[in-house]
Amino acid sequence: xxxxxxxxxxxxxxxxxxxxxxxxxxxxxxxxxxxxxxxxxxxxxxxxxxxxxxxxxxxxxxxxxxxxxxxxxxxxxxxxxxxxxxxxxxxxxxxxxxxxxxxxxxxxxxxxxxxxxxxxxxxxxxxxxxxxxxxxxxxxxxxxxxxxxxxxxxxxxxxxxxxxxxxxxxxxxxxxxxxxxxxxxxxxxxxxxxxxxxxxxxxxxxxxxxxxxxxxxxxxxxxxxxxxxxxxxxxxxxxxxxxxxxxxxxxxxxxxxxxxxxxxxxxxxxxxxxxxxxxxxxxxxxxxxxxxxxxxxxxxxxxxxxxxxxxxxxxxxxxxxxxxxxx
Amino acid sequence: xxxxxxxxxxxxxxxxxxxxxxxxxxxxxxxxxxxxxxxxxxxxxxxxxxxxxxxxxxxxxxxxxxxxxxxxxxxxxxxxxxxxxxxxxxxxxxxxxxxxxxxxxxxxxxxxxxxxxxxxxxxxxxxxxxxxxxxxxxxxxxxxxxxxxxxxxxxxxxxxxxxxxxxxxxxxxxxxxxxxxxxxxxxxxxxxxxxxxxxxxxxxxxxxxxxxxxxxxxxxxxxxxxxxxxxxxxxxxxxxxxxxxxxxxxxxxxxxxxxxxxxxxxxxxxxxxxxxxxxxxxxxxxxxxxxxxxxxxxxxxxxxxxxxxxxxxxxxxxxxxxxxxxx
DNA sequence: GTGAAAGCGCTAACAC
DNA sequence: GTGTTAGCGCTTTCAC
Numbered sequence: 001x002x003x004x005x006x007x008x009x010x011x012x013x014x015x016x017x018x019x020x021x022x023x024x025x026x027x028x029x030x031x032x033x034x035x036x037x038x039x040x041x042x043x044x045x046x047x048x049x050x051x052x053x054x055x056x057x058x059x060x061x062x063x064x065x066x067x068x069x070x071x072x073x074x075x076x077x078x079x080x081x082x083x084x085x086x087x088x089x090x091x092x093x094x095x096x097x098x099x100x101x102x103x104x105x106x107x108x109x110x111x112x113x114x115x116x117x118x119x120x121x122x123x124x125x126x127x128x129x130x131x132x133x134x135x136x137x138x139x140x141x142x143x144x145x146x147x148x149x150x151x152x153x154x155x156x157x158x159x160x161x162x163x164x165x166x167x168x169x170x171x172x173x174x175x176x177x178x179x180x181x182x183x184x185x186x187x188x189x190x191x192x193x194x195x196x197x198x199x200x201x202x203x204x205x206x207x208x209x210x211x212x213x214x215x216x217x218x219x220x221x222x223x224x225x226x227x228x229x230x231x232x233x234x235x236x237x238x239x240x241x242x243x244x245x246x247x248x249x250x251x252x253x254x255x256x257x258x259x260x261x262x263x264x265x266x267x268x269x270x271x272x273x274x275x276x277x278x279x280x281x282x283x284x285x286x287x288x289x290x291x292x293x294x295x296x297x298x299x300x301x302x303x304x305x306x307x308x309x310x311x312x313x314x315x316x317x318x319x320x321x322x323x324x325x326x327x
Numbered sequence: 328x329x330x331x332x333x334x335x336x337x338x339x340x341x342x343x344x345x346x347x348x349x350x351x352x353x354x355x356x357x358x359x360x361x362x363x364x365x366x367x368x369x370x371x372x373x374x375x376x377x378x379x380x381x382x383x384x385x386x387x388x389x390x391x392x393x394x395x396x397x398x399x400x401x402x403x404x405x406x407x408x409x410x411x412x413x414x415x416x417x418x419x420x421x422x423x424x425x426x427x428x429x430x431x432x433x434x435x436x437x438x439x440x441x442x443x444x445x446x447x448x449x450x451x452x453x454x455x456x457x458x459x460x461x462x463x464x465x466x467x468x469x470x471x472x473x474x475x476x477x478x479x480x481x482x483x484x485x486x487x488x489x490x491x492x493x494x495x496x497x498x499x500x501x502x503x504x505x506x507x508x509x510x511x512x513x514x515x516x517x518x519x520x521x522x523x524x525x526x527x528x529x530x531x532x533x534x535x536x537x538x539x540x541x542x543x544x545x546x547x548x549x550x551x552x553x554x555x556x557x558x559x560x561x562x563x564x565x566x567x568x569x570x571x572x573x574x575x576x577x578x579x580x581x582x583x584x585x586x587x588x589x590x591x592x593x594x595x596x597x598x599x600x601x602x603x604x605x606x607x608x609x610x611x612x613x614x615x616x617x618x619x620x621x622x623x624x625x626x627x628x629x630x631x632x633x634x635x636x637x638x639x640x641x642x643x644x645x646x647x648x649x650x651x652x653x654x
Numbered sequence: 655g656t657g658a659a660a661g662c663g664c665t666a667a668c669a670c
Numbered sequence: 671g672t673g674t675t676a677g678c679g680c681t682t683t684c685a686c
Contacts, residue, residue, distance in 0.1 A: 050663035255605035275603040276578035377679035
């Protein structure tokens with residue numbers, strides 16, 4: 001392995017000067033050129049491990065998400081990656097499966113590995129971020145704002161719920177159900193509140209039978225649709241799907257039960273990039289997942305650079321895209 | 328930060344003994360207990376950076392893939408992660424966008440960071456893995472076997488192409504087209520060969536007009552379908568989609584053009600987890616992406632443990648799942 | 655079985 | 671602006 005000592009010897013300077021060249025510290029142009037030449041001929045690559053040990057901080061950002069198989073989170077990951085790479089940081093993706101214990105394990109690793117900071121979509125209400133923040137490491141929450149006093153980038157969940165519901169109601173639907181994620185996840189509750197808002201704003205009654213707290217997964221959408229149609233109450237004529245995966249499940253099950261799009265309108269909160277359906281065949285409230293990632297990464301990089309300011313929460317609006325046909 | 332020196336002092340032993348306890352080297356039970364007690368009261372966590380600098384190897388596996396937003400690769404990533412975590416390794420996900428330059432950058436980082444090994448789905452024919460392998464780091468290729476003399480885990484692509492095509496032909500289709508990825512990617516060519524095989528095995532003529540090399544993305548499927556139907560030749564009555572994303576594009580466009588499933592059967596090589604379609608409404612050849620990940624991870628861990636043997640290529644078969652209705 | 659001591663490659667005082 | 675030097679926390683000979 002070639003080290004700064006080898007480069008220093010060949011360039012006729014001290015190791016410290018080599019280090020300075022690589023850290024943007026003032027060095028005479030003459031010596032800097034000699035160092036660059038020597039480094040090139042020796043094919044020198046700085047050893048990041050040694051640098052990390054010495055400076056107590058690695059050029060790495062941990063990205064902790066609850067479900068790596070959900071396109072919503074991978075789209076966000078792309079946003080984080082792009083901004084981080086530009087600033088010379090690597091991104092380490094950690095998948096928690098929504099399990100607070102796994103999550104705690106990753107937080108520990110991130111601290112132990114001296115990672116520069118973390119962007120996290122918390123697993124749930126049991127998440128404990130104090131281990132990381134108490135080590136004074138910068139952290140930005142995404143998608144779900146934890147109670148902790150930290151920077152956060154979230155979606156306008158309540159407004160998204162209201163927009164999705166409103167689109168169905170305004171299209172003449174009168175019994176619009178709502179299927180969201182677990183009750184202990186705030187994004188689920190907020191989207192449900194939006195569903196309620198849309199009814200109240202139009203002077204309509206709210207039937208709580210039509211509100212279902214499930215999982216934010218395909219299976220959740222499938223199960224809830226069955227429960228709605230197999231129960232004693234009247235069938236709904238519209239469904240608001242609380243996220244992309246629930247939307248997939250609802251659409252699958254609607255097809256399997258041979259329910260017509262006329263008979264049951266669906267509006268999804270989130271995008272369906274792999275739905276295999278004609279464009280604009282389903283009403284969606286697009287959530288800017290990639291923007292969430294880039295925004296979070298920029299906030300984090302500011303903190304890493306030592307910017308001092310009050311923690312802030314950035315709220316990103318969704319965009320209603322109405323189905324071209326009966327949704 | 329608490330170090331092995333602090334633990335040693337409290338336990339009344341030398342730092343070397345503390346190190347031995349953490350590395351499974353023989354230590355008297357008495358002293359080992361003292362060390363564990365001291366470590367517990369001080370909340371000691373070994374510093375991995377220092378360990379890496381000293382041993383020249385980190386407990387990290389690099390997972391390099393061309394498209395983090397493709398569910399096929401994220402499913403594989405889950406498999407890798409699960410096996411790696413069990414063995415005490417962290418996984419770092421690197422997204423290349425199919426860009427050999429980006430890929431080269433990640434290979435460099437992996438070497439510089441002393442990562443223990445790498446699992447890679449190569450970006451393309453320009454990929455150069457020698458930088459990594461010449462540093463004597465273990466590497467396992469997945470999905471796409473590079474020319475290099477390395478371990479690899481791939482799908483039975485030709486057989487998958489034949490199975491998908493055969494399902495359509497046996498259902499009475501007579502003009503079955505095939506849309507695969509770029510011609511310079513071997514998986515694309517192999518799947519196309521399978522399409523050819525299926526025809527020849529049935530004594531049918533092969534019309535090369537029906538074979539399209541596109542990108543392995545949604546857009547590729549959309550564009551190719553349009554080209555097939557807008558060209559001068561007769562319309563196809565069946566399409567083999569060369570991967571999951573092409574399948575999504577084909578199904579989208581089929582719907583948008585209001586082409587009936589009766590008029591155009593589709594068989595997809597790969598799974599469609601988020602297709603929002605009724606179960607078994609499309610014929611698919613399921614590819615065991617997760618298994619590919621776990622198998623690759625196990626091979627890699629063997630190499631990391633120093634197992635010596637000839638490089639091997641594991642071929643994983645797909646599973647034909649016929650559509651219940653006219654596919 | 656155990657301890658002393660050197661050193662992995664780098665950075666940051668400090669002295670010049 | 672530049673060189674000397676100590677040391678980040680750990681592992682690993684080498685002696686005992």
